[in-house]
Every structure is written in C-alpha cells, then in structure tokens.
Amino acid sequence: MRLPTALPSHTHPYIRPVAAGLAVALAAAGAALTVPRPGPARFEPPVRSAPVSVAPQLRGKPALAATDGFLPRVAPSAHAVNLLALANGDVLASWFAGSKEGAPDVAIYLARWHAAGTGHHGGLWSEPxxxxxxxxxxxxxxxxxxxLGNAVLGQDPEGRLHLWFVSxxxxxxxxxxxxQQVSDDDGRTWTPAQRLVTSPFLNISTLVRTPPLWPELGGGAGLPVYHxxxxxxxxWLRLDDDGRVLDKARLPQPRRALQPAVAALDDGDLLALLRDAGxxxxxxxxxxxxxxxxxxRPAEPLPVANPNAAVALLRLADGRLLLACNPxxxxxxxxxxxxxxxQGDNWYEARVLEESNDGEDEFSYPALAQDRAxxxxxxxxxxxxxxxxxxxxPDTLQEVRR
Incomplete structure (x- = not known):
C-alpha cells in the first residue's frame, strides 16, 4: 500500500487559500525541517517490519505491572486511549505515553485484552x-x-488492522x-508509517482522535478528523480500501469544535458529537x-455540558447510543x-465513572467498545x-436513577 504524495484540489471544497506570505514562510520552514529519506526506494513497496519494541528511556519509577482496572503502566504520563473490539472477542487499546505530553520520548503503545484470560472481568492485558x-x-x-500524539485503531472488512496517529x-x-500503519497479521507486525495527504497546502493541521466507520459506507472507510x-x-475523510484519501467534508458548527465522534443510526444517517472548543x-x-x-448539517447541541473536553460515542448492539463525557x-x-x-433525540445520565472534588484530578479522553460477548x-x-x-x-450501564 502506498499513499499519494498529492491530492487533487477539487476533492477539498472546504479548503480556502491562506495568505501568500504565510504560505511561503511555512513552506520554507517545512523544507528546512525535511529529513532525507534513508535509501532511494526503501519502502516501495512497504516492507513488513517487526514492531518497535524498545520503550523510551525513562527516569524514576520502573514500569509497573498490570493492576485490576488499569492498563499496564509504561511511562510516568499516559493519554488519549482508543479501543477496538476484534472479531475473536479480544480488545485492542492504543494510546501515547512518555515523560509528559509532547515530550520527545512519547511513543504510541498497543496492548491486547485477551477475552479468555483470567484477569480483570475474565480478561488479561498483554504487555504494551x-x-x-x-x-x-x-x-x-x-x-x-x-x-507524536493521538492514535486511533480500525479493522477493515478483510481483517487488516489500521493505526492512524498524529505527528x-x-x-x-x-x-x-x-x-498510517497497517498490519496484515493481527497486529504482530506493522508497515512503516506513511503520511496521509489531507490538504494540498503544506498538508498540516489535521488530527485524529476517534475511530473510523467501515461497513456503513459500502466500501472504504470514513475517518473523523479535525482541523x-x-x-x-x-x-470527515473518505478513504479507499488502501487508506488513500478520496474526499473530505467539513462538519459545520456555529462555534469552534473539535474531535468528532461518529455513530450510525437505525435509518443509515450518521450522528457526530463534538467537543465544544469555546x-x-x-x-x-x-x-x-x-x-x-x-x-x-449542524444539529441542536445536547443538553450535556462540555468543558472543552473530548467525548466518545458508541452504538450498542441493542441500538442504544452510549456517550462518555465530562458533563x-x-x-x-x-x-x-x-x-x-x-437515536440521539433525548439523553439521560446513566452512570458516573469518576468524580473528584479536587480540581486537580483529571478523568478525560474516554474511549468505548463493545466486544463479541x-x-x-x-x-x-x-x-x-x-x-x-x-x-x-449492557444491563449495568445504568446506575443513576432516572
């Protein structure tokens, strides 16, 4: 799989020109930061390489063993988890971790919850x-x-795993x-990273946070992103079967908005819920x-407060919609x-997962998945x-009395 190095401008109806002076300045900066490709055709076609297994060097406490209710800890700071339920009942998690957000030692980690394990709720997390x-x-x-930053996972109808992440x-x-990286062997090895072309202007300022949708679109994937x-x-990016960007559409809002989370409704429509960026x-x-x-088209905001924080949205097997947020x-x-x-017309709070009176505590960036069981x-x-x-x-999701 090879991603394109250019994208026709007609597939970007919402991109507007930026001042020429700014374009020249940014282009020059980008050129100055370009690193020569190691070898003329090293990754053509992509070489299936073993996953990177060396964790960043960290000072202080060593990596902690897995504990009930937590993913194994690999670094002092972790953020932006994403979940993917697999056909065999397992669940994959991706997130970034390092000494702190934005630090040079941050890496994208992957771990697997084995449904047949003996740990937390019948499952056991693999070593990240x-x-x-x-x-x-x-x-x-x-x-x-x-x-490096946010990462999301997806699995296409052929069973290939896809990982998108921000740099x-x-x-x-x-x-x-x-x-983007792709795995044809259930996540054991991954192709080298390839940069998606999402904009004809310097190809910057596109980020991921929430997972894609596949079968509802009749071929290819729809990937929620934000600018x-x-x-x-x-x-909303429309991708072909190999992950190339075919088109994109803007999600209009009267306010600044980020990180759309998308689910399909009973009638085939799509619902996106977004972070209010103030x-x-x-x-x-x-x-x-x-x-x-x-x-x-924009819809009425939910009667749910949002303190400029990420949300997660999932359509359950029984048809209900589940939202995780900081209300x-x-x-x-x-x-x-x-x-x-x-189908999203009315919402009620069902369960409080975390609550602290200490304003310093943070419980954020939720992710949702429903496994085969x-x-x-x-x-x-x-x-x-x-x-x-x-x-x-499903019957224990509701804890708060209505």
Missing part, C-alpha cells in the same frame, strides 16, 4: 509494545518529527499531520449526515456515561498518569 516512535516515523516518512514537525498541535490551524472544526462553557455539539458523510462546565474531574434510547469496555485517562479500564454489561 511501542508500535510507533518518533525516530521510526521520521525514518519512514523522510520528515523531521518533533513529537508534529514544528509548532504546536495545529501543525499536525496524520500517519486546528486558525479555525477549529471537525472534518470560548466559555459550552455543551456537547452535534451534526448529522444523510449521505454517508458526503455532507453534514460539567468547570473541568474534567467528573466523567460519566449518558444513554439515548431514541456484549461487554462494554470503557477506557480513559486517569489523572494523566495512566489509563483506566472498566468492563460493564
């Missing part, structure tokens, strides 16, 4: 492996990489690009699509599950130290 590092991504793409060469997260440079808004306290934002993501105006020290039994997996950042994992059954 670093499947993407700054050095490996830089070598594979031939571009300077300063830091930054210069500036903050607004200067991000998306990279941060100058404006902040959600986008200013000021807001609510969980919404958008809908009736044509598989080709176009979107308070002032921070991320309360994390709860909300349910909708009428019907169990609902919830994972999230716990105090920026590690990733907490909980397993619920």
């Amino acid at each position: 492996r670093a499947v993407a590092t700054r050095a490996a991504t830089q070598a594979a793409t031939g571009r300077y990489v300063r830091k 930054v060469a210069f500036g903050g997260w607004a200067g991000s690009s998306i990279n 941060e440079f100058i404006a902040k808004h959600g986008e 200013p000021g306290p807001g609510r969980v934002l919404a958008a809908t699509s009736a044509d598989g993501g080709a176009s979107w 308070i105006a002032g921070g991320r020290n309360r994390l709860a599950l909300w349910l909708s039994e009428d 019907g169990r609902v997996h919830v994972a999230y950042t716990w105090k920026r130290e590690t990733i907490r994992h909980r397993v619920l059954t």
